Amino acid sequence: MSYSTFNKNQINPLTEPMFFGNSVNVARYDQQKHSIFEKLIEKQISFFWRPEEVDVSRDRVDFNNLTSAEKHIFISNLKYQTLLDSVQGRSPNIALLPIVSIPELETWIETWSFFETIHSRSYTHILRNLFTDPSEVFEDIVINEEIQKRANDISQYYDDLIFYTQLWQTHGEGEIEVHGEVHNVTMRELKKKLFLCINSVNALEAIRFYVSFACTFAFAERDLMEGNSKIIRLIARDENLHLVSTQQILNLWQYGSDDPEMKEIAEELREEALAIFMKAVEQEKEWAHYLFRDGSMIGLNEEILCQYVEYIANLRMEAIGFDAPFKQRSNPLPWMNKYLVSDNVQVAPQEAEISSYLVGQIDSQVSASDLGDFDL
């Protein structure tokens, strides 16, 4: 069934499933099947921010004073985050928009992806400030083996869903041969691929980002790289919202309040979904090992970071109906929370604990001698 940018059939979006129903025609939000997505859009838009508003100029001085082990931690994290947001800035659009069937979810997907592009632009903002030419950092993202290992797991479920959707849209259901390989395209198969894809995205939003967040905030706890930390706070707040949307989709399926076939698939593929999550946890622990290969930093080491991954994985897995698989029930990094509290993100400049105010300033240091020429 080929995709039309404006489905001319008369359809009632209130009776459509989230995905694989009729494609959306009128973008109307006066009525909603799942009003949660409309609320998420409103919340996300209320969070709007621009990377250029955050002054990162002091970070360059801080960065030059870091030890080489700390520089490795900082830059590797930025590379990994750049990869994650490069994927997330396009994939929900390419993979999910062709198959979405309700207008509020369609617009949520576009809003979500758009904010990921803001995150990508903020990494450029940070790196351009640290290096005269940040090309080397960007180019390493597609060469670095440690990042590549993760890139594959992150993109494969999207790629698989996109490929099968393309086959389905051009040939319909049936056995389709492409380059000598036969693909059995059925609606059931498509929905299974969608289910695994959303689980993979959920794991990404739920834990993959948090290892890097922890490192960023650990620098901020030492009053270092504060501009960067301010940006990552804004990113973390957005990612929380994105995570909630994938959790909502998974829960709506599980509780059968959307597509009954997706409920069956959720039960059928429960073990696979669990495996996706557990693999993400393992990969993040390996990543922590790579980050600290040259030495740890004050306040954070591989062991504590791995404990944090387990702690956060427990919370995230319970949110989608799995049992908590790890023993780590207490938060090993309690200071993380103060960076994740939504209200702390955007405060009046004079109330901010940190020196780089939200709206950019070139010189944020003023000393008594600067006022020496004034006469009263």
Add this chain to the structure above:
Amino acid sequence: MTTTFRVKVNGQHELTVDPSEGTLLEAMEAANIDTHYHCRDGFCGACRTKLVSGDVYYINEPLAFVRPGDCLPCCCVPASDLDLDH
């Protein structure tokens, strides 16, 4: 006269909570209970808590999915005596 409710947390803490004095999460913090939270605004779900018995009232509608038998203490207050597993 304000109404207060008895809130039992993790089977060991007994709190007396006045719903007009803040959220359930704040009440647990005031009692020095080790709490889990991130956003404190109902959209991240990190404070998810098992509602063993009782009813809560949401002062802000949560955006996170609240699974049956759970509650999000960062944006709710007790509406009856509660038994929680945080």
